[in-house]
Amino acid sequence: MLAPAVPAQATRLPAVQIMKVYYDSPGSDLRSNASLNGEYVTIRNTTRRAIDLAGRTLRDKAGYTYTFGGDVLLGAGKKLTIRSGQGGDGTSSVFWGRRAYVWNNDKDSAYIRNACGCGTTTGRPGNQSTDCADTPEDTRSRSLHAGTS
Ligand SMILES: [Ca+2]
DSSP, X not given: OOOOOOOHHHHOOOSEEEEEEEOSOXXXXXOOHHHHHTXXXXXXXXXXXXXXXXXXXXXXXXXXXXXXXXXXXXXXXXXXXXXXXXXXXXXXXXXXXXXXXXXXXXXXXXXEEOSOOTXXXXXXXXXHHHHHHOHHHHHOEEEOOTTOO
């Protein structure tokens, strides 16, 4: 008897998954740095290996783009929060450095995009082919819906 076909690709999570888009910071939108940092996106490494985020981008539908620096290595299963305002980057959160909001409070989408055009990246050993195969991630978006306040 043949083993059943497993549609692995269809169910596989993107390597870097957008967990949450906290698009409406608490209180009035006064553009204070604290308020800007009340806007954030949390991503997660869904794989069992560390992912070098260098060159990957996070952007919204309007095209505002954050590019991850070369010093962000997201450990296996780890989360990282990207806040809209200014601050010092750490292991659990990084800062976009903007003085204006990114995420529209009514409707927006978040996208994570790989840095690599396949075959051109100089990824770490064992990393490159997996990254480049993660095409679902390139187009994956997370629409914002009311209710996450
Ligand atoms: Ca907002």
